[in-house]
Amino acid sequence: MVFPTSNPSPFIFSALFFFTLLASFPFSTISADLTNLIYKGCANQNFQDPNGTYKKNLKSLFDSLVSQSSQKTYFSSTFGDGQTAIVGTYQCRGDLSTSDCNLCVKNIPALANKLCGEVVAARVQLGGCYLRYEVAGFQQVPGTQFLFKICGKNQASGVSAGFADKRDKAFGMVENGVKNGSAGFYTGTYQSVYILGQCEGNLGSGDCGDCVKIADQRAKSDCNGSFSGQIYLQKCYISYNFYPNGVTSIASSSAIELNKLKRRKQTNKCWK
Template sequence: MGLPTKLSPFMCSALLFYTVFASFPFAITSADFTNLVYKGCASQKFQDPSSSQTLKSLFDSLVLQSSQKTFLSTTSGEGQNAISGLYQCRGDLTTSQCNSCVKKIPTLASKLCGEVVAARVQLGGCYLRYEIAGFKQVSGTEFLFKICKSDQASGSSGFEEKRDSAFAMVENGMKNGTGGLFYAGTYQSVYVLGQCEGDLGTGDCGDCVKSADQKAKTECGDSISGQIYLQKCYINYSYYPNGVPSITSSSGTVGSRHHTQRTVAIAVGGLAAFGFLVVCLMFVRQLMKKHGGKHGDYY
């Protein structure tokens, strides 16, 4: 079937609507805050068959709340079969991003760990952990995982001093409550980010981050970037010899990128819509001229 040779006003409107909104899917992108960082799985499996359903109920509750809060700790079940769990989203994520991050974890936990009595899954922007009643407790500063880039800053002028000053900045920011339980910033050529678990006080948060900073020095040495994960806090840092890119926090990076893409999509859609509008107006003008020749002008 061929295309119509004439455009009706209704078709113009439909084309205009389609052109504007067809451009918007290009603004949707995936973000690295849902990428897997690491997983920790207990070796012991559930003994009680009902524990699987209890864990599912816990996951459902945590995922539901993640659309409203960036941290939640709760318990599902009772007695020896109770399972406690929590999630923590990075402080620069919106609740929508937090939910997108957290809701990926239950499936990952099941795939990576199976039905174990305790597990923790860490993504780029959030983590979720759970444990059955009576599971062994560990210190909030227990060392869990590290990522140290192989590239070294050896020979770079003042790397250690800049890194240590950046660490001190984030420690003080946490202790003073400047950034709450999340802090991100730049000191000269070093970008640093710290996040604590939501039930920590600012003093304990600062102490936890300080432990993570010290661990970064011993574990990563002169690596130009590193990530250190403790039980109740984590940090990551990056060294840019030629200067940190024009960002002040990870929220600024993500926000700017999304804003730019939305702007481009709207601009492209707007230009295309304007083009169709011009075509439609020209058609209507010609139509009016024809009607004017036969029946007189409209005005």
């Protein structure tokens, strides 16, 4: 997240985002490390905290979220009162067990402190989960606000005739799947296109389907003929991969892509 560099009122912040993409991988990689850092978003403004109230509330919030992650894959909580309150949410990928969810989430508090310091709001996404928090009064962006994208370098050509049609059919599957699936999560394949979609746990099925549909449309326009892509919105994300030689090659293909992405750093800025 990028937060304002001007001097806002103490507790009302403009919801601007800036994401530094540190590492990423296709979510179809079953063996991928759940704790790989994908991106961090840090506020530009630190706590005004002479009494240590925010710091204490943030620690209590982190402790609560980590504890809950051993029981639930999605949870939101608030610590503190009035203008000193801090709201936090975590969510794990829908196919994770609670033990894997806890393994993922418990890494984020230390990372957030290390990467962002004592800022008024932050968001950290790992391979298997994310956690975000903000102080009371933070102005939220719409659930379909675009955050960032990753588009694969491999492009459709003659050898992949019909790719766009296959991808679009897979998009249709995920749009319907998140509405009917468990907790707004869906994975599937359509003729060598692997698709994954997930919505934040508090979205209703209709809003979830609408959010994923917008992410799909964004993938079509921004990633165009890319064989793979990830589109993150505020309340949902999608990931897709096309394997011309069939989905049985997912493991090896994903490993190759992971190694490429680990060597690459990208920066994306979101819109106001």
